[in-house]
Amino acid sequence: MVADKAADSTKEDNKLDVLSSTRTVVKTALEKLGYPDEVFELLKDPIRMMTVRIPVRMDDGSIKIFTGYRAQHNDAVGPTKGGVRFHPDVTEKEVKALSIWMSLKAGIVNLPYGGGKGGIICDPREMSFRELEGLSRGYVRAISQIVGPTKDIPAPDVFTNSQIMAWMMDEYSRIDEFNSPGFITGKPIVLGGSHGRESxxxxxxxxxxxxxxxxxxxxxxxxxxxxxxxxxxxxxxxxxxxxxxxxxxxxxxxxxxxxxxxxxxxxxxxxxxxxxxxxxxxxxxxxxxxxxxxxxxxxxxxxxxxxxxxxxxxxxxxxxxxxxxxxxxxxxxxxxxxxxxxILLVPDVLASAGGVTVSYFEWVQNNQGYYWSEEDIDQKLHEIMIKSFNTIFETAETRRVDMRLAAYMVGVRKMAEASRFRGWV
Ligand SMILES: NC(=O)C1=CN([C@@H]2O[C@H](COP(=O)(O)OP(=O)(O)OC[C@H]3O[C@@H](n4cnc5c(N)ncnc54)[C@H](O)[C@@H]3O)[C@@H](O)[C@H]2O)C=CC1
Ligand SMILES: O=C(O)CCC(=O)C(=O)O
Missing domain, CATH: 3.40.50.720 (NAD(P)-binding Rossmann-like Domain)
Known part of the structure; x- marks a missing residue:
C-alpha cells in the first residue's frame, strides 16, 4: 500500500516534471524530422549547467547563502540567451527546461542564438532593495566566467526587472573593466535598453x-x-x-x-x-x-x-x-x-517569443551603437510574430500534429542543423 502510494506520487511528479515532458516533445519532433538519435542525445540536456552559491549580507547583519543556476542549452547557432528568474520555487530541472524552451524560441523566430536561462531560489518580495542589489551583483560575479555579450546574454523573467538588469550590467562592466551594455537585455533605456522591450x-x-x-x-x-x-x-x-x-x-x-x-x-x-x-x-x-x-x-x-x-x-x-x-x-x-x-493552443515557445525578439533588437543596437525608434521595433516584431504563427499553424495542419509539436519541429531544426554542420553529431 505504502509502495503503491509512493509509485503514484512519483507518477504525479513526473507529469509535472517540465524537463522530462520537454524532452519527450523534443524527441518526437526530431524523429518526425528524421534526425538520428544522437541529435536527441545532444539536445536533451544543456551543454553547460552552472550551480552557484551566493553569499549576501542581509539588512539584519547576517549572511544568507542563496543557490542560483545558469543553464546554456546549445550554442551551435550563436551565443545562448535567456532570462533570469528570482522565485522561491526555482529548481535545477526547471532552469534546464527553460533553457531548452529558449533554444526553441530562438529557432522559431530565427534569431542567431541558442537558449540559456538562469534562476535563483529566493523570494524577492521579502527582500529589501539593498539585499536584492547584493544578490544580483553576487550572481553575476559567480557566473561571470561563462557569460558575456558573445557567450551568453541574460534578460528579465519572473520577479526580475530593468533595475535588476542595470545592477547586473554594472557588475559585469566592473569585472570586464569596460562598459558592456550588450552583456544583458531588458535594461533601462538610459543604459542602452531598447524601446519596446518592456512590453x-x-x-x-x-x-x-x-x-x-x-x-x-x-x-x-x-x-x-x-x-x-x-x-x-x-x-x-x-x-x-x-x-x-x-x-x-x-x-x-x-x-x-x-x-x-x-x-x-x-x-x-x-x-x-x-x-x-x-x-x-x-x-x-x-x-x-x-x-x-x-x-x-x-x-x-x-x-x-x-x-x-x-x-x-x-x-x-x-x-x-x-x-x-x-x-x-x-x-x-x-x-x-x-x-x-x-481548443486552439498557441504554445509558449511561439506565443512568448516577442520578449527575446526585442531583446535581440536591444543587443543588436548595443553592438552597433545606433538606436531605433519604437515604430521600427514594433514593425519588425509584428512581421516576425505573424510569420512564425503562420509557419507553425501550417506545419500543424500539413504534418497533422498538435500546435506544440509543430512549434518544436520548427524550433529545433536550426540548432540540429547547426550542430551537425559543426560536426558535433
Ligand atoms: N518577462 C518576459 O519578458 C518574459 C516572460 N515570460 C514568461 O511569462 C511568465 C510571467 O513572467 P513575467 O510577467 O515576466 O513575471 P512577473 O514577475 O512580472 O509577474 C509574474 C506574475 O505571476 C504571478 N505569480 C507568481 N507566482 C505565481 C504562482 N505560484 N501562481 C500564480 N501566479 C503567480 C505574480 O503574482 C505576477 O502577477 C513566466 O512564465 C515567464 O517565464 C516569457 C517570455 C518573456
Ligand atoms: O529576453 C530574453 O532574452 C529572454 C526572455 C525569456 O527569458 C523568455 O522568453 O522566457
Whole structure:
C-alpha cells in the first residue's frame, strides 16, 4: 500500500516534471524530422549547467547563502540567451527546461542564438532593495566566467526587472573593466535598453492571439478574456486587449484572482498593482487561480508559472483559444486534452517569443551603437510574430500534429542543423 502510494506520487511528479515532458516533445519532433538519435542525445540536456552559491549580507547583519543556476542549452547557432528568474520555487530541472524552451524560441523566430536561462531560489518580495542589489551583483560575479555579450546574454523573467538588469550590467562592466551594455537585455533605456522591450512579450502575445482569433472566427473586440498573472506579461497584455475592446473578465496573481463577467477596470488595477504584479490583496471578493482558469470566457492567457492546465482541469476549460504567455503553463496531458477538444493552443515557445525578439533588437543596437525608434521595433516584431504563427499553424495542419509539436519541429531544426554542420553529431 505504502509502495503503491509512493509509485503514484512519483507518477504525479513526473507529469509535472517540465524537463522530462520537454524532452519527450523534443524527441518526437526530431524523429518526425528524421534526425538520428544522437541529435536527441545532444539536445536533451544543456551543454553547460552552472550551480552557484551566493553569499549576501542581509539588512539584519547576517549572511544568507542563496543557490542560483545558469543553464546554456546549445550554442551551435550563436551565443545562448535567456532570462533570469528570482522565485522561491526555482529548481535545477526547471532552469534546464527553460533553457531548452529558449533554444526553441530562438529557432522559431530565427534569431542567431541558442537558449540559456538562469534562476535563483529566493523570494524577492521579502527582500529589501539593498539585499536584492547584493544578490544580483553576487550572481553575476559567480557566473561571470561563462557569460558575456558573445557567450551568453541574460534578460528579465519572473520577479526580475530593468533595475535588476542595470545592477547586473554594472557588475559585469566592473569585472570586464569596460562598459558592456550588450552583456544583458531588458535594461533601462538610459543604459542602452531598447524601446519596446518592456512590453515586447505582451505585444508578441497580442499579435499571435489576434491571428488565433481570426482562425477561430472570434472578434477580439468584445471577446471575453481571462489572464492568469498580472506582472510584466499579464498586465501589458490585459491593457493591450482592453484597449482593443476585449473584456478582461478575470485576472490573477500569486495570491488569488479577480472576476467580473462585465469586464474588470484594467486601468484601475494597473494603477494599484505593485512591482511584483500583485493586486488581488486589495480586494476581499477574490477567487482562486484554479477557479479563474475554469471561468466562462472565449480566450485564456496563462501568464504566470508552469503546470497550470493539467489533466485535472483541461476538461473544464471553457475557452476556445489558449495562448501561453507563460513558459510551460500546460502539461503534456493538458495539451492532449485541449487539442482533442478542438481548443486552439498557441504554445509558449511561439506565443512568448516577442520578449527575446526585442531583446535581440536591444543587443543588436548595443553592438552597433545606433538606436531605433519604437515604430521600427514594433514593425519588425509584428512581421516576425505573424510569420512564425503562420509557419507553425501550417506545419500543424500539413504534418497533422498538435500546435506544440509543430512549434518544436520548427524550433529545433536550426540548432540540429547547426550542430551537425559543426560536426558535433
Ligand atoms: N518577462 C518576459 O519578458 C518574459 C516572460 N515570460 C514568461 O511569462 C511568465 C510571467 O513572467 P513575467 O510577467 O515576466 O513575471 P512577473 O514577475 O512580472 O509577474 C509574474 C506574475 O505571476 C504571478 N505569480 C507568481 N507566482 C505565481 C504562482 N505560484 N501562481 C500564480 N501566479 C503567480 C505574480 O503574482 C505576477 O502577477 C513566466 O512564465 C515567464 O517565464 C516569457 C517570455 C518573456
Ligand atoms: O529576453 C530574453 O532574452 C529572454 C526572455 C525569456 O527569458 C523568455 O522568453 O522566457
Amino acid at each position: 515586447a512579450t505582451a505585444k508578441g502575445v497580442t499579435i499571435v492571439l489576434n491571428e488565433a482569433a481570426k482562425k477561430k472566427g472570434i472578434d477580439v473586440k468584445g471577446a471575453r478574456v481571462v489572464v492568469q498573472g498580472f506582472g510584466n506579461a499579464g498586465s501589458f497584455l490585459s491593457k493591450f486587449l482592453h484597449d482593443a475592446g476585449a473584456k478582461i473578465v478575470g485576472i490573477s496573481d500569486a495570491y488569488g484572482a479577480l472576476h467580473d463577467p462585465d469586464g474588470l477596470d484594467i486601468d484601475y488595477l494597473l494603477d494599484r498593482r505593485d512591482s511584483f504584479g500583485t493586486v488581488t490583496k486589495l480586494f476581499n471578493n477574490t477567487i482562486s487561480n484554479k477557479e479563474l482558469l475554469e471561468l466562462d470566457c472565449d480566450i485564456i492567457v496563462p501568464a504566470a508559472v508552469e503546470n497550470q492546465i493539467t489533466e485535472e482541469n483541461a476538461h473544464n476549460i471553457k475557452a476556445s483559444i489558449v495562448v501561453e504567455a507563460a513558459n510551460g503553463p500546460t502539461t503534456m496531458e493538458g495539451t492532449k486534452i485541449l487539442t482533442e477538444r478542438g
